[in-house]
Amino acid sequence: MVSVDRPTRGYRVFQGVNGLILTGVVVVTLYPFLNIVARSFSGERQIRAGEVTLWPKGFNLTTYEIVFQDGTFWRNYGNTVFYTVVSTAIAMVLTTCYAYVLSKKHLKGRGVLVGIAVFTMFFSGGLIPTYVLITSLDLKNTVWALALPNAISVFNLLVMKAFFESLPDELEEAAQIDGLNTYGILFRIVLPLSKAVVATMVLFYSVSFWNSWFGAFLYMDRIELMPVTVYLRNLIAGATGGTAAGAGTEQLTQVAANIQAVTIVLTALPILCVYPFVQRYFVSGVMLGAVKG
Amino acid sequence: MSTSTAPPGWRRALRRDWQLYSLALLPLLFFLVFRYLPMIGNVIAFRRFEPGGSILGEQWVGLRYVEMFLSDPTFWQVFRNTLWIGGLTLVFCFPIPIVLALLLNEVRTRALKRFVQSVSYLPHFLSIVIVAGITLQMLATDGPVNHVLGWFGQDPVRFIQEPEWFRTIYVGSEIWQTAGWGTILYLTALTTIDDDLYEAARIDGANRWRQIWHVTLPGIRPTMITLLILNIGTFLAVGFEKILLLYNPLTYETGDVISTYLYRTGVESNSFSYAAAIGLFEAVIGLVLITTANLLSRRTVGTSLW
Numbered sequence: 074m075v076s077v078d079r080p081t082r083g084y085r086v087f088q089g090v091n092g093l094i095l096t097g098v099v100v101v102t103l104y105p106f107l108n109i110v111a112r113s114f115s116g117e118r119q120i121r122a123g124e125v126t127l128w129p130k131g132f133n134l135t136t137y138e139i140v141f142q143d144g145t146f147w148r149n150y151g152n153t154v155f156y157t158v159v160s161t162a163i164a165m166v167l168t169t170c171y172a173y174v175l176s177k178k179h180l181k182g183r184g185v186l187v188g189i190a191v192f193t194m195f196f197s198g199g200l201i202p203t204y205v206l207i208t209s210l211d212l213k214n215t216v217w218a219l220a221l222p223n224a225i226s227v228f229n230l231l232v233m234k235a236f237f238e239s240l241p242d243e244l245e246e247a248a249q250i251d252g253l254n255t256y257g258i259l260f261r262i263v264l265p266l267s268k269a270v271v272a273t274m275v276l277f278y279s280v281s282f283w284n285s286w287f288g289a290f291l292y293m294d295r296i297e298l299m300p301v302t303v304y305l306r307n308l309i310a311g312a313t314g315g316t317a318a319g320a321g322t323e324q325l326t327q328v329a330a331n332i333q334a335v336t337i338v339l340t341a342l343p344i345l346c347v348y349p350f351v352q353r354y355f356v357s358g359v360m361l362g363a364v365k366g
Numbered sequence: 367m368s369t370s371t372a373p374p375g376w377r378r379a380l381r382r383d384w385q386l387y388s389l390a391l392l393p394l395l396f397f398l399v400f401r402y403l404p405m406i407g408n409v410i411a412f413r414r415f416e417p418g419g420s421i422l423g424e425q426w427v428g429l430r431y432v433e434m435f436l437s438d439p440t441f442w443q444v445f446r447n448t449l450w451i452g453g454l455t456l457v458f459c460f461p462i463p464i465v466l467a468l469l470l471n472e473v474r475t476r477a478l479k480r481f482v483q484s485v486s487y488l489p490h491f492l493s494i495v496i497v498a499g500i501t502l503q504m505l506a507t508d509g510p511v512n513h514v515l516g517w518f519g520q521d522p523v524r525f526i527q528e529p530e531w532f533r534t535i536y537v538g539s540e541i542w543q544t545a546g547w548g549t550i551l552y553l554t555a556l557t558t559i560d561d562d563l564y565e566a567a568r569i570d571g572a573n574r575w576r577q578i579w580h581v582t583l584p585g586i587r588p589t590m591i592t593l594l595i596l597n598i599g600t601f602l603a604v605g606f607e608k609i610l611l612l613y614n615p616l617t618y619e620t621g622d623v624i625s626t627y628l629y630r631t632g633v634e635s636n637s638f639s640y641a642a643a644i645g646l647f648e649a650v651i652g653l654v655l656i657t658t659a660n661l662l663s664r665r666t667v668g669t670s671l672w
């Protein structure tokens with residue numbers, strides 16, 4: 074923005090230092106990932122000796138093979154997909170409906186409806202009463218325990234409301250004259266015009282459900298119901314040593330050395346694959362929320 | 367009866383907009399059951415609760431559970447830990463994104479700026495379990511941090527088991543995860559600052575530092591204040607999930623906070639009423655903090671959330 078003034082000596086020094094600092098930020102952010110990936114492919118001895126940095130040493134795939142053969146791991150991965158799809162679908166329906174209602178400025182009682190949602194951002198019932206409620210509703214060990222309590226994120230709701238408010242009223246008025254009722258206007262006029270914000274919301278919700286672990290940790294009692302995040306949690310908490318059924322001693326030491334790295338890589342992989350494509354949607358969504366929220 | 371006694375305005379609104387109201391029914395049911403019912407459920411902090419019985423408890427016991435936690439030394443220990451960790455998080459995790467955003471704003475090469483942004487946003491998208499897993503791996507006795515210490519002739523440190531390291535580890539991992547993503551709102555605010563202001567400042571003889579001080583910082587002040595208020599509001603609710611993943615009985619001394627303590631007493635030891643009393647205490651303080659911060663900010667600088 075300020076390209077007209079002559080760079081002074083001090084400013085050139087500053088630019089150099091700035092470049093160094095930002096390079097440092099990039100290195101500090103990326104190094105842990107690269108190191109984990111390198112470890113996941115490295116041999117046990119080289120890992121223990123602390124020789125692994127950015128590149129695998131003593132290339133070894135034993136742990137990957139063992140994890141790939143682990144039924145629980147794949148089952149939990151499947152659970153993650155299932156929980157994410159169901160939870161996101163429910164969240165999208167409820168959030169879209171409520172955001173649309175809240176976007177209607179003429180609606181009587183709109184202020185109260187907004188207030189009901191916004192108040193929950195600043196005060197919540199807390200862990201224990203929610204836990205007691207979910208238990209007494211008999212939702213434990215079902216997908217509903219994960220999907221229903223998180224069906225509306227107020228932040229997402231406000232982003233969507235802001236988007237709906239920005240649509241021109243004339244379109245809906247014209248549709249009304251053509252004889253469409255409210256439901257018809259929402260599904261045939263408003264939603265087709267809102268593909269960008271709907272896509273953003275689907276991403277927001279699905280990434281947050283995909284990444285969540287605590288709900289399942291709290292409300293699921295059996296290993297086979299867990300999402301993959303809890304599988305990883307049990308591993309890093311030392312609650313399980315990973316699966317090594319039928320493995321020899323040599324394999325066991327190898328697995329012990331890098332099963333955490335292997336599981337981290339396999340769990341993070343889907344997010345890392347979609348990240349470059351979805352990043353800008355997230356940024357624009359946050360900005361939209363910031364302007365209006 | 368309700369329609370005939372309702373004020374005519376409501377009757378007309380219902381007749382005209384009943385389809386809109388009908389769309390609000392399921393979401394309202396959600397808020398009622400999963401948000402407001404638990405708020406009411408906090409009455410078990412003052413009532414005896416039997417697992418399997420009514421979620422609102424069996425009979426009034428007054429302030430028994432409140433007195434219990436106020437005289438519980440462990441509660442005061444975790445309260446102090448919470449203040450420490452919350453304070454350190456505020457001191458480091460609030461300003462670092464501002465500094466990072468200002469630095470990014472000075473980068474003249476667009477591609478470089480984009481690259482740094484993309485990389486620094488990445489940890490935000492990962493599950494907190496992965497972040498904790500990576501943190502633990504980096505700090506393992508055979509991990510990179512101890513590797514670097516080895517260059518200086520240091521013996522490996524068992525970071526994960528040392529109480530004196532817990533706060534540093536927590537805050538460090540929090541910075542790693544949130545600093546980049548935290549710049550977005552500031553970078554947005556920075557693009558809205560009028561170039562004419564910089565022009566005017568230059569004509570008045572302001573060098574770059576003075577331009578930053580007199581133009582840039584005032585330009586992002588509303589964003590700073592808003593985020594500061596929000597940060598203060600969540601002060602006591604320190605990253606509960608991350609602490610649960612990073613701490614262990616050896617580091618409870620410094621790492622155990624209000625939320626993890628109430629999780630263990632409530633869910634693991636089934637003392638629901640006792641834990642609910644602690645949770646209610648935490649939530650009320652949170653509400654008071656954010657309301658006070660908001661009020662102070664509105665009175666002094668004119669920026670507020672509501």
